Amino acid sequence: MEIPVEIPVEFLIEKTIIVVAVFTISLVIAMYSTYAERKVSALLQDRIGPNRAGPFGLLQPLADGVKFFMKEEIIPSSANKALFILGPSIAMMTACLTGAVIPWGSYLEIEGKHIALQVTDINIGVLYIFAVVSIGVYGVMIGGWASNNKFSLMGAIRASSQMISYEIAMGLSIIALIMTTGTLSIGEIVQQQTTDFWNIVYQPLGFFIFMVCSFAECNRTPFDLPECEAELVGGYHTEYSSMKLGLYLFAEYINMFISSAVMSAFYFGGYDIPYIETLGLDQNVVTILGSMFFFTKIVLFIFLFMWVRWTLPRFRYDQLMNLGWKIMIPMAIVNIIITGTCILLF
Amino acid sequence: MQLTNRSKVVVDKKMTFMERIYIPAILGGMRITLSHLFKKKATIQYPEQQREFSFVYRGKHILKRDEQGRENCTACGLCAVSCPAEAITIIADERKKGEEHLYREEKYASLYEINMLRCIFCGLCEEACPKDAVYLTEELVPAQYNRKDFIYGKDKLVQPLGTSAHPKTYKPYKK
Numbered sequence: 001m002e003i004p005v006e007i008p009v010e011f012l013i014e015k016t017i018i019v020v021a022v023f024t025i026s027l028v029i030a031m032y033s034t035y036a037e038r039k040v041s042a043l044l045q046d047r048i049g050p051n052r053a054g055p056f057g058l059l060q061p062l063a064d065g066v067k068f069f070m071k072e073e074i075i076p077s078s079a080n081k082a083l084f085i086l087g088p089s090i091a092m093m094t095a096c097l098t099g100a101v102i103p104w105g106s107y108l109e110i111e112g113k114h115i116a117l118q119v120t121d122i123n124i125g126v127l128y129i130f131a132v133v134s135i136g137v138y139g140v141m142i143g144g145w146a147s148n149n150k151f152s153l154m155g156a157i158r159a160s161s162q163m164i165s166y167e168i169a170m171g172l173s174i175i176a177l178i179m180t181t182g183t184l185s186i187g188e189i190v191q192q193q194t195t196d197f198w199n200i201v202y203q204p205l206g207f208f209i210f211m212v213c214s215f216a217e218c219n220r221t222p223f224d225l226p227e228c229e230a231e232l233v234g235g236y237h238t239e240y241s242s243m244k245l246g247l248y249l250f251a252e253y254i255n256m257f258i259s260s261a262v263m264s265a266f267y268f269g270g271y272d273i274p275y276i277e278t279l280g281l282d283q284n285v286v287t288i289l290g291s292m293f294f295f296t297k298i299v300l301f302i303f304l305f306m307w308v309r310w311t312l313p314r315f316r317y318d319q320l321m322n323l324g325w326k327i328m329i330p331m332a333i334v335n336i337i338i339t340g341t342c343i344l345l346f
Numbered sequence: 347m348q349l350t351n352r353s354k355v356v357v358d359k360k361m362t363f364m365e366r367i368y369i370p371a372i373l374g375g376m377r378i379t380l381s382h383l384f385k386k387k388a389t390i391q392y393p394e395q396q397r398e399f400s401f402v403y404r405g406k407h408i409l410k411r412d413e414q415g416r417e418n419c420t421a422c423g424l425c426a427v428s429c430p431a432e433a434i435t436i437i438a439d440e441r442k443k444g445e446e447h448l449y450r451e452e453k454y455a456s457l458y459e460i461n462m463l464r465c466i467f468c469g470l471c472e473e474a475c476p477k478d479a480v481y482l483t484e485e486l487v488p489a490q491y492n493r494k495d496f497i498y499g500k501d502k503l504v505q506p507l508g509t510s511a512h513p514k515t516y517k518p519y520k521k
Contacts, residue, residue, distance in 0.1 A: 044379045048389040311379040312372065 010113075018119050022099045030253035031061040033302055037253075040306040068246035076239050080146040087143025088240065088247035094136040095254035101125035102261050103187045105271045105291035106194075109283045117271075117291060121187035126174060129186075129262060130167070133217060136255070137163045140226065143248065144236035155235030158317065159226030163217055165324040170213035172332035173206045176339040177266060186262075190270035198269040205335045207267040209328055214259040216324070219252060221309040225317060260301035261294075268297055404467045404482035407460055409504045412450055417504060418479035421455035425471035425480050433464035434471060451477075458503060462487045462496040 035050065035057065042049030050057035075084055105117035122128060137160045144156020180202050181189050193199060200207050216223040226235045234240075237248045264270060271290035281289075315323070364370055390397055399405075410418050421438035439456035441449045448454075465487075471480050490496055 043383050043387075046382055046385055046388050048387050048391075307376060307379065311375045 014115055015119065018117065019100075022104065022119055023096060025104075026096065026099050026254055026257055029257050029298075029302075030250055031065070033253040033256060034064065034249075035061045036302065037306050037309075040303065041310045044307070044310045065246070068243050071242040073242040073244070074239075076148065078148045079239065080148065083142050083146035084239075085244070087139050087146055088244045088251070089139075090142065091136060091139030091251040092247045092254075094132050094139060095251040095258065097132045098129055098255075098258045099261075101128050101186055102258070102265055103190050103270055104294065106287040107283075108287050116187070117287065118187055121185055123183075123185045125186035126178065126184045126189075130171060130174075133255075134163075134167055136251075139248075139251070140236050143240065147236070147239035149239050151233045152236050152238045155226045155238065159219060159236055162219075162223060162225060162320060162324070165321065166213045166216035166223075166328070169209055169324060169328035169332045170217065172329060172336060173203075173209035173213065174266075176206045176332070176336045177203050177210075179336070179339050179343060186265055190265050190272065193269040194272040198267065198272070200267045203267065203335075203339070205331065206339075207263070209332050209335065210266070211263060212328065214263060215305070215308065216320075218255045218259055218305070220256065220305055222312040222315050223320060224309075224314055225320060256302060256305050257298065260298045260305070263301055264294060264297035270294055399484045403484050404469045404472075406462075406483055406485040406487050407465075407471070407498070407503055408481050408483050409455075409458060409500065410479050410481060411505050411507070414447070415507055416446075416448060416450040417454060418450055418477045419455050419458065420451040420453050420477050420479070421458075422453075422476065424474040424476060428470045428474035429465075430468060430470065431464045431466050433461045433466075435459040435461075455500070458500050460498050460503065462498055463493065 038060070039049040039057075050060040053059040053063045075081055100119040101122060103116070103118040103121065107114045107116045109115075140159040140163070141156050144152040144154075144159070147153070177189075177199060178184060180199070181192055183189060183192075189199070215221075219226050237245055240248060271287075271294040273286075273290055273293050276286055276289065412418055421436050423436055423438070426432075426434040426436050435457065436455050436459075437457035438453055441452050441454055467482060469482050472482050487496075487498075
């Protein structure tokens with residue numbers, strides 16, 4: 001039986017434009033994150049960084065991309081070919097999917113119509129993000145398994161056990177946030193912060209746990225054990241070459257971008273500029289300024305990711321597990337209890 | 347015996363709570379890395395900017411000619427003997443009549459080869475040479491694709507005719 005659903009053409013066009021824009025922006029930002037990573041690492045180490053391709057080396061990501069495509073594609077003869085190709089595809093796909101529920105801005109007013117700058121504001125947005133992120137583990141796991149190589153498998157096991165253990169603490173820290181906001185829709189969480197204080201005021205501990213866990217989820221230093229070059233050659237992507245390797249590395253940067261966006265949306269008011277409504281500006285101007293403010297926050301968070309990476313050494317595996325299970329999870333539970341008590345009392 | 351005041355006694359004492367949560371230490375580390383963001387960079391933009399070589403830099407060898415353009419080398423073999431890496435091969439020959447404008451002494455090196463892969467650029471050949479013939483210049487020995495291209499014969503070593511002792515590349519050693 002066919003269910004008659006009428007989708008207005010305008011709606012389709014509007015959403016298509018937003019989807020394409022979000023996709024392009026996350027790819028471009030991830031691309032320039034690779035450049036920023038090299039630049040930041042260089043500057044923190046008293047070097048200059050890439051400066052040959054284009055002015056200030058701005059074309060470096062393009063050169064890297066071309067290099068990745070031109071490289072010889074090697075699939076090990078003992079590898080499981082289908083899974084070998086599936087691994088990076090999953091990693092890349094899940095990285096791109098998360099951007100769909102993040103509100104990139106308030107709404108634009110065009111000819112009396114309100115156009116929300118969000119692909120879709122589903123009422124379980126938080127759950128959606130967690131679901132998609134946990135599928136991302138499969139990309140790593142399948143890649144490591146399909147390579148048929150000890151080091152890859154070790155890296156993959158490390159990666160998946162790390163991601164799974166830190167996801168628990170991450171989820172628990174989010175539960176406290178959901179208790180204060182009372183909603184799972186990210187659009188609404190941000191909306192509430194425009195009229196109230198930012199959530200960081202109510203959930204400082206929750207934010208801290210969430211941030212540490214997102215470092216672990218993105219496999220960034222100090223939690224970059226899955227790809228520790230010193231012990232595991234390259235970790236789960238040891239056997240990968242050409243653009244498949246590129247996809248893995250690229251997915252990491254998209255994840256970093258998305259988790260920066262999630263952190264600023266959940267705890268730092270998203271597109272909210274405090275007290276902008278007192279200026280009495282036009283709605284469209286406010287929205288555009290808000291989006292720019294949102295991206296500024298994201299860029300600052302990405303910088304924080306890199307800054308931490310080039311400061312801290314890597315954890316040992318048992319330290320990582322200790323921190324995850326014995327400190328982060330109890331701390332998150334305590335945070336829930338404190339939050340619950342406060343909600344009851346006030 | 348105490349040489350400096352910088353020695354530190356290492357103690358394995360129990361860490362306090364503030365030390366155990368590591369956050370102050372992490373913030374301290376991040377402050378240090380951030381301060382490096384604004385420091386002067388050590389990079390030299392190589393092909394455009396070049397650092398000056400040290401006055402005593404030892405690079406590619408040169409076999410000198412005298413003021414009349416005659417080769418100084420008399421194939422005595424002292425450089426080959428002094429060479430700790432055994433990089434130098436010399437075959438001596440007698441100067442024929444009519445070659446007085448080419449070679450300064452009655453004996454000359456018909457073959458003078460230095461294997462740049464063996465050479466350690468110690469400069470002992472230069473020290474050993476009694477005839478003021480072999481010097482180490484500031485030129486670099488470039489990379490090659492084949493091993494045999496690293497064996498430099500007279501074509502690459504002898505100072506080109508008509509050039510003077512160039513102050514930059516054919517530096518005078520010991521004034």
